[in-house]
Amino acid sequence: MRPVFRKLSAVLSIALLLVLTGCSEQYLVLDPKGPIAAAQKDLILITTIICAVIAIPVFIITAIIVWRYRDRPNRKASYKPDWEHDTKLELVWWGIPLVAIIILATITVNYTYKLEPSVAIESEKEPIEIQVTSLDWKWLFTYPEQGIATINYFHMPVDTPVRFKLTSDMAMNSFWIPNLGGQLYTMSGMAMTLYLMADEEGSYYGSGANFTGEHFAQMTFNANVTSQEEFDAWVDEVKATEVALTEEDVQNLKVKGTHEVAQYSSFPDNLFYDIMMQYVEDGAESAHAHHTTTSEDAEGSSHSEHQH
Known part of the structure; x- marks a missing residue:
């Protein structure tokens, strides 16, 4: 139990440190005060959400699989050593990331041109x-x-x-x-x-x-x-x-x-x-x-x- 308790204490300490840090200081990149920083924040949030759509389900499914198919006494699950392919599953785990990458690439290219640093900002005032x-x-x-x-x-x-x-x-x-x-x-x-x-x-x-x-x-x-x-x-x-x-x-x-x-x-x-x-x-x-x-x-x- 001691190793488990130590690991849990370390995780909780890190989490507490992050919370306290967040309370004492602003995350400057996520606190835009101008149009360029605001657009960059939007890009950060969009890419994070798209990546999370893939990453979070993968983490959850991984945990379920590890727990569901762990080795244990008196197991009754059927043993299928010759199973190696399923077209539907292949389409899911290759298709979803492919679509996400296409969306992410399109958005990133658009923002890259939009945020070209040497292009003047639209304004009624002279720079x-x-x-x-x-x-x-x-x-x-x-x-x-x-x-x-x-x-x-x-x-x-x-x-x-x-x-x-x-x-x-x-x-x-x-x-x-x-x-x-x-x-x-x-x-x-x-x-x-x-x-x-x-x-x-x-x-x-x-x-x-x-x-x-x-x-x-x-x-x-x-x-x-x-x-x-x-x-x-x-x-x-x-x-x-x-x-x-x-x-x-x-x-x-x-x-x-x-x-x-x-x-x-x-x-x-x-x-x-x-x-x-x-x-x-x-x-x-x-x-x-x-x-x-x-x-x-x-x-x-x-x-x-x-x-x-």
Whole structure:
């Protein structure tokens, strides 16, 4: 009885731990605050339900078979050693999973195209651009339209599409705000595009979702979503009260180490693209960066015609 009691205690302990964890923290991926995250949540739930339709009956039938046909004294079940095929059963256990896979594949392909990260979100408002640079171990955010920069946090207006341009100073990382959408890699020599939008004001957790060394766990940031008026007031305040980000500051940021939250009233011209292209040989050009820059020319006039 002791081994059984120990196993039962372990299972109950794990179950209790999961319940307590669920009560103390939100499941960020399942708490969407924007249209992209909401669509991704729908996909997660749909695929889970489809898989459960197959998995739960299989588990139940397996338990029944193990119990029903266990070896026991005075068994009276008939012995049929030559039984090996039943067409109806074969159709059931092959047909149902096949139909489920077809349904799952169709839904997944549809959502994959629907959630293409570089396609602009349909909106009546013009998107704003935020350039994101991952460094060891900090995040640099630059606003080319507003002319300001921040470290380890940023602001964005509610109900307004944001076009994130992503690159890396050196090590590849992954930019992720669970409440707003899925992650996308930051890579040196590349300018990846990610559209996100928030439909509720608040402060949302963001992080680097890729292992990059000693302090990768501290590569977190806050995405602060405010009204347009509050966003404009914040921009004006930063311009009026903060110092400029200099070339020397940029070189210091590139040194491995953590950094406190900071904000700057301006930053060097073409900073994002200079960092992105710093390891590209003279005369060469990142094909992806060229494609991204070229496609932006068309985005200004057609951003509202596409659905993320």
